Amino acid sequence: MATSVIGQRAPRTEGAGKVTGQAHYALDVPVAGMVWGKALRSPHPYALIKRVDASKARTMPGVLAVITAKDIRNVLHGRRVYDLPILAENVVRFIGEKIAVVAAEDPAIAEAALDLIEVDYEILDPVLDPLHAMDDDAPVLHPDQRSYTGLPKIPEGQRNAQSYGHWEKGDIEAGFAEADRVFEETYSSAMTHQAHIEPQGGAVWIDDDGIIHVYGHPKNPLGQRKQLAEALDVPEDKVIYEFVRIGGDYGNKGGLMDVPLCYYLSRACGRPVRMTHTFKEEFMAGSPRHPSVIHMRTGVKRDGTITAHQVRSIFDGGAYGAHKPVPNVDVGGARKAGGVYRIPNCKIESYVVYTNHVPGGFMRAPGDSQTIFALESHVDDIARDLGIDPLEFRRKNMIQEGEADATGDVWRDLYWRQCLDAAVAGSNWGKPKPPNVGRGIAITHRHIGEGEAESLIRVDPSGQITVVTGTPDAGMGAHVMEQQIAAAVLTVPLEQVTILPVGSDIMPFDPGLGAGRTTHVSGGAVNAAAEKTRDELRAVVAENRGWPEDDIVLKEGAFHLSGSTEQPVTLGQAAVEAAYGRSGPVEFLARFDGRKVFTELCMAQVAEVEVDPETGQLSILHVSAACDSGTIINPPAAEGQVEGAFVQGVGLAMSEEMILEDGRVTNPSFGDYKIPTAADIPPFTLTWIEDAPGPLPFGGRALAEHGHIPTSPAIANAIRDAVGIRLKSIPFRPEAIYDALQAKNEREPEGR
């Protein structure tokens, strides 16, 4: 099998359209007569709605429709737990919750009409501290929680819990009894936004057959179709999630957000309707990453052997759990609180808590960045306080092939050690360093996403191959990956493979983006469909010519009879023969089952930083990273994933923070919520461990989800190495560094 296109730096199939502005995103779709919808949002974090009067708005000239909760089938909905009403009816639970929507020809008219809607509130004391939310005297924000569809298992009487996770191994008390020393600390992280450049929005057009065409963010078109059909109480085949480009996702955008409102407005005014968040709305009412407070208590022997590890994680889930896509409505990373280490006795408890903040959603490896920041900071302190080199501590405690981790999972085919060693090798670790410069290590592990998908391949008489795909591409390069896989299996140049993305009405089954599964599962389906195409066409060629099938080789897009001078048969000719001479295409559909694999990926990073002791300013001088990629199909896409994630890691460490005051996000714009610019990115050395075969087509391993996870703890550990202070909260505000240095200087006056 020729695999030369695997590893090629192939350009994106959609690249030219994106850079020339031709690509269609949700709001670019030219539907005749499209009008704008705008939402009236709560200014209060927690209040009863006593009265809504939209009569003045309804009669305003230019207004086409006004919808309040009473005008629609106002069901509770969500991705797993159904706790979010389409519009607030009797109560608002966060600043930004929608109460009414208006459609008008002109967005300015819609906005002006919102001012005419009168709402009387009875203001209630909000619950803003997730720790306080769990207290017995905190108001219960969802009194009807027990009746919610999709409710995860939550201990009886646990106040305001959206979800609860609990993992236990060994005997935690015996483990602490065995310990020579016990370390205990609390770490926290800020609420952060996915910062996708395209805000959440959508457009709905209802056609003359009553089919509901949705132009949204089709990251999981079949899943979103099901959610919407259920929320609207229409059959699924009446809803089409049309294919449009997605302007960044990072784990967000899987919910319905404003799409049901576009539908109701459209139905009310008889026109297609679009809505989109302004960035202010995106910050106040999007679905950001959960802030965390994570307590860790760890028992160790003097030699660094871990005897017990206890973790209690609290995540601020905000007002609703509806945006979280997993069955337990948790942030998955909470379970990783034991990291890559051998821990015989472990107890992890994780709570996601209702508060009156903006509801949390998923962002790249949800829960991992918070949990691993805490763990890798904690482990580093333990090593340094025991007088053990942090690298040696990690090497000593890292689990080996076939060992169980802290929650009892047994992992195989591990390349963790190679990753750690390669990251260290790419850094200045161990070399002399100037004053106020320090180096820190952090490491994480991450699963490979699983699931099933189908792919449909069409072969034209010309030999052109079309992959009819339902795989969404939020910018990661999924489509060029599929093009390269199909071209490799069918031994044709890339130009001979057309990627045809289609909507939910005709797409082959695809589970959607998430959990780093796309190349594994959707790419696996393309691989399977290409192999099926090859095998079935070969059988036709063999039968028609009496060639032994085993002697037929596909190369350069044609079937050759080995060791003969017989004229080769091109894929196009074979397709015509397979269609009994018909001049149309033939199609091959294959299903692929990308099952759970018992290996875990690794990302190790070593950061070098300099701290300005006079100001607390932190400069990242260099970061070295290594990950076990296995075979890389498209190097620019792979680099983009890991480097892009690393940039997000720099943001988590240095600047990204949604600042909450009295329930309000006080910095709802990119002028005040700072993501790193190109000038802020330090030199980054990335080492691929390619000799690490995995379950992805051609022996790859997933690499999308974990590039950012070790960055903030590696930097925190480097700060301690540089100036001897421990930062326990991300992002690292310069003033916090300054204050910690002042406190240290008071504790340890100069000369000591």
Add this chain to the structure above:
Amino acid sequence: MIPFDLRFPTTVQEALELLDQYGEEARPMAGGTALVLLMQQRLVTPQVVVSLSRVDGLSSISANGSLRIGALVNHRVVEESPEVKAGWPLLAETYHRVATVRIRNVATVGGGLAHADPNQDPPATLIALNATVTAASSGGKREMPIEDLFKGYYETCLTPDELITELTVPRPVRPLKTAYIKFLPRTADDYATVAVAVALDVADGRCVDARIALNAAGSTPIRARDAENVLRGQPLSDEVFRAAAATVPAIVDPVSDHRGSANYKSRMAEVFVRRALEKATA
């Protein structure tokens, strides 16, 4: 955004007449980078927006003697002007440090000053360079030192019928020793936590004159006169710089926000005044 009338005068005179006619109801708009944001947030709700985009005669730079910059010159032009770079390098450098190139291509010199956001970059440098602004109204013209322009957060001494028409920066007798430092601990495109401009006139190793100003250290750009007084007449030395910087925390009045507490910013103001003096004389 609230609906408004958009008018396009083509001369300064027409623009001034419109401002005179509508008074408080009108706002002039040059690049619009600040005004549009304020209008979106409904912090400013003019009934009439007087666009200056078609107004002639305020878009040139001249450097015969003093530097004269028309109010509608955009930041990028100042930053790249060979005359500005040659005669007033600190000014070119300061305009180069404003926000991002996308903003600088649109935001104008006059519009930026009229916005009077104390977090902006040019004001401290303009104070250090002893600049003046000219404002015009239907009633006539007046010229004032740049530091007199600013009265508070987003507040100037301009009346609603007045328009900034020109910025004038005197040519120094001999090249000044200058520096502009922004403390940007978060990202390169952030507003400064504190920023300092210094311009020293030095002869024979002695400070003949000093002008020092800070941005992001209070409700207006702040001139550090006490620090200037410490420097004036003194030989340049670390001790003098430290003594000058030590006067700064008493005269700044920063707000606590996510860039830092007022106390922290005051301390940073001292550090960065000293560093700016060191940089200017290095």
